[in-house]
Amino acid sequence: MRLGALEAGGTKMVCAIGNENGEIFERISIPTETPEITMPQIVEYFKDKQIEALGIGCFGPIDLKRESETYGYITTTPKLAWRNYNMVGELKKALGVPVGFDTDVNGSALGEATWGITKGLENSMYITVGTGIGAGIITNGKLLHGMLHPEAGHLLMVRHPKDNYEGRCPYHKTCLEGMAAGPAIEARWGKKGFELADKKEVWEMEAYYIAQALVDYIVTLSPERIVLGGGVMHQEHMLPLVREEVKRQLAGYIQTKELNDMEHYVVLPSLNDNQGIMGALKLALDELAFEA
Ligand code: ADP
Ligand code: ZN
Numbered sequence: 001m002r003l004g005a006l007e008a009g010g011t012k013m014v015c016a017i018g019n020e021n022g023e024i025f026e027r028i029s030i031p032t033e034t035p036e037i038t039m040p041q042i043v044e045y046f047k048d049k050q051i052e053a054l055g056i057g058c059f060g061p062i063d064l065k066r067e068s069e070t071y072g073y074i075t076t077t078p079k080l081a082w083r084n085y086n087m088v089g090e091l092k093k094a095l096g097v098p099v100g101f102d103t104d105v106n107g108s109a110l111g112e113a114t115w116g117i118t119k120g121l122e123n124s125m126y127i128t129v130g131t132g133i134g135a136g137i138i139t140n141g142k143l144l145h146g147m148l149h150p151e152a153g154h155l156l157m158v159r160h161p162k163d164n165y166e167g168r169c170p171y172h173k174t175c176l177e178g179m180a181a182g183p184a185i186e187a188r189w190g191k192k193g194f195e196l197a198d199k200k201e202v203w204e205m206e207a208y209y210i211a212q213a214l215v216d217y218i219v220t221l222s223p224e225r226i227v228l229g230g231g232v233m234h235q236e237h238m239l240p241l242v243r244e245e246v247k248r249q250l251a252g253y254i255q256t257k258e259l260n261d262m263e264h265y266v267v268l269p270s271l272n273d274n275q276g277i278m279g280a281l282k283l284a285l286d287e288l289a290f291e292a
Helices: 035-047 087-095 104-115 176-180 182-190 202-220 237-252 259-265 275-291
Strands: 004-010 013-020 024-033 053-058 097-105 125-130 133-139 225-229
Touching: 004 087, 004 104, 004 275, 013 035, 013 275, 024 035, 024 225, 024 275, 035 053, 035 087, 053 087, 053 104, 053 275, 087 097, 097 104, 097 275, 104 125, 104 133, 104 275, 125 202, 133 182, 133 202, 176 182, 176 202, 182 202, 202 225, 225 237, 225 259, 237 259
Parallel strands: 004 053, 053 097, 125 225
Antiparallel strands: 004 013, 013 024, 125 133
């Protein structure tokens, strides 16, 4: 079976062909400009590839309610050219195949849960700490949508006692994304994350915020495992710091075998950075089944 996968991001569109086992045969990357410029290139790539369905993991916010008139649209995104853009409708029309759709982070959560480190778990999360922060959530075996879809990168934070940084989220200033995404690190310390590798206080503060979010997710969503991806997690000392800080902030309130085995509870992605595109393949497969 041939399936198409599209990882639609704010800076690039990764298009790939793969199959129902998560195998990827080929891929290309197209810069994200405006729909007028970018969409014809995407269609051109997929149109002669004999795919049976396409799956899209998309930047958002997006409309995931099938009964909604704007189902499959990118909605209130700050990327103005893409605001109210009918992503699913346009690709369905151009390619004539079923099109599965979810957030980029739900896609990554699904990729890991289908073929990776959270496989077999009914409740898991995938969090990306990069240019922004987002979380994909699987609960009782299904991707969580709810009213909209989780926007768990915008959890409001308790400030670190030594932090004077104002925060850079345009909506909340000091939410998780405003305090801990890559650009916040750069703005607070005046250097890019990778140039700050030897500054202990940078990563202790970063771990403080990420752990705070993880504690909030743990007490509300009860995930069995949490995957932490994104550029900032390339800092190797982050993962142990986050694990320690989660333990400290939970303060022994919850005792489970998972939390007692922190090294297998908070983990890095396991699919060589293919989790997003593999998740999109699974979205394609699920859409085929849904339409059958
Ligand atoms: P995106 O979120 O745009 O998809 P990434 O997940 O790669 O992309 O995240 C990019 C962000 O991660 C940038 O803000 C960058 O400064 C930061 N980053 C990338 N590599 C590192 C690193 N080794 N250490 C700290 N921060 C990093
Ligand atoms: Zn925010």
